[in-house]
Amino acid sequence: xxxxxxxxxxxxIGKQLVPRLVEAGHEVHGMTRSxxxxxxxxxxxxVPVVADALDPDQVAEAVGRARPxxxxxxxxxxxxxSMRNLKRxxxxxxxxxxxxxxxxxxxxQAVGVRRFVAQxxxxxxxxxxxPVKSEEDPLDPAPPGMLREGLAAIRHLEQxxxxxxxxxxxxxxxxxxxxxxxxxxxxxxxxxxxRRRRFPLIGDGGGVWSFIHIADAAEATVxxxxxxxxxxxxxxxxxxxxxxxxxxxxxxxLGAKKPIRVPRFIVRxxxxxxxxxxxxxxxxxxxxxxxxxxxWRPAYPSWRQxxxxx
Numbered sequence: 526x527x528x529x530x531x532x533x534x535x536x537x538i539g540k541q542l543v544p545r546l547v548e549a550g551h552e553v554h555g556m557t558r559s560x561x562x563x564x565x566x567x568x569x570x571x572v573p574v575v576a577d578a579l580d581p582d583q584v585a586e587a588v589g590r591a592r593p594x595x596x597x598x599x600x601x602x603x604x605x606x607s608m609r610n611l612k613r614x615x616x617x618x619x620x621x622x623x624x625x626x627x628x629x630x631x632x633x634q635a636v637g638v639r640r641f642v643a644q645x646x647x648x649x650x651x652x653x654x655x656p657v658k659s660e661e662d663p664l665d666p667a668p669p670g671m672l673r674e675g676l677a678a679i680r681h682l683e684q685x686x687x688x689x690x691x692x693x694x695x696x697x698x699x700x701x702x703x704x705x706x707x708x709x710x711x712x713x714x715x716x717x718x719x720r721r722r723r724f725p726l727i728g729d730g731g732g733v734w735s736f737i738h739i740a741d742a743a744e745a746t747v748x749x750x751x752x753x754x755x756x757x758x759x760x761x762x763x764x765x766x767x768x769x770x771x772x773x774x775x776x777x778x779l780g781a782k783k784p785i786r787v788p789r790f791i792v793r794x795x796x797x798x799x800x801x802x803x804x805x806x807x808x809x810x811x812x813x814x815x816x817x818x819x820x821w822r823p824a825y826p827s828w829r830q831x832x833x834x835x
Contacts, residue, residue, distance in 0.1 A: 528552045528593045530597065532629055537705075538599055572591070595639060598625070602621060643697070647735045647759055658759075660757040698810060700736045701736045716779060735761035742760055744821060759812050764829070
């Protein structure tokens with residue numbers, strides 16, 4: 526049994542992760558910024574901790590009181606974010622991945638945590654070479670537009686965690702989340718955009734995406750918490766797929782017409798280069814290392830099975 530401190534315990538993955546840790550016999554302290562979410566954490570089986578992740582004193586006090594063996598950093602500001610307020614959510618998420626990471630690491634070092642597990646993202650790999658990347662492949666050296674600040678924050682998080690030699694620093698590069706509590710759940714914003722034909726196929730749709738069901742992501746995170754070794758792991762399913770393949774398939778599952786196809790230059794004019802890149806040039810990720818070293822297998826090996834079930 527370990528004492529596990531989960532920062533971001535009421536987010537989409539936190540709500541899946543906390544009960545699994547409790548069921549496995551761990552004592553879980555769940556951090557949230559919101560007083561009103563304490564009852565939810567009680568129901569999930571965690572000890573509620575209210576603290577602002579961007580306040581170093583509050584974080585130090587919260588971690589000092591919990592004295593955990595493991596800290597799990599799942600902080601983002603993307604829950605409930607729509608396309609209209611995406612920039613604001615992304616900017617706050619970047620702060621949580623820079624300042625928030627530093628505060629949690631400092632607090633963890635003060636109490637001697639044995640393992641520090643942090644959320645990252647698969648969509649950061651360089652847009653060169655083959656369609657599927659391993660953890661050893663380089664990150665994108667020159668991402669466009671909004672992606673630039675996001676990747677800078679991810680680089681900061683990953684470097685800080687991996688450089689923390691006093692603990693077992695683990696970075697989980699999750700695939701695109703779908704399932705309960707995500708924007709790809711039934712009724713979620715992305716699903717609704719696809720259903721209403723407001724999520725177009727851009728250019729050739731050659732960008733490769735890797736997905737992961739939120740429950741599979743939580744299971745992999747438990748494995749990393751319990752026996753992960755220092756390093757980076759891609760937490761994705763077995764089936765990276767180009768947008769031109771998965772988007773029409775999901776539209777069909779949702780009972781929608783085929784997505785509208787829009788030329789790259791039109792999207793570039795109205796939405797900038799970042800959206801074009803994700804839809805046409807992104808690279809997927811391989812889960813071979815996570816399967817081998819974490820002894821983990823996704824229950825939904827392909828997004829096709831997972832989307833159907835979700």
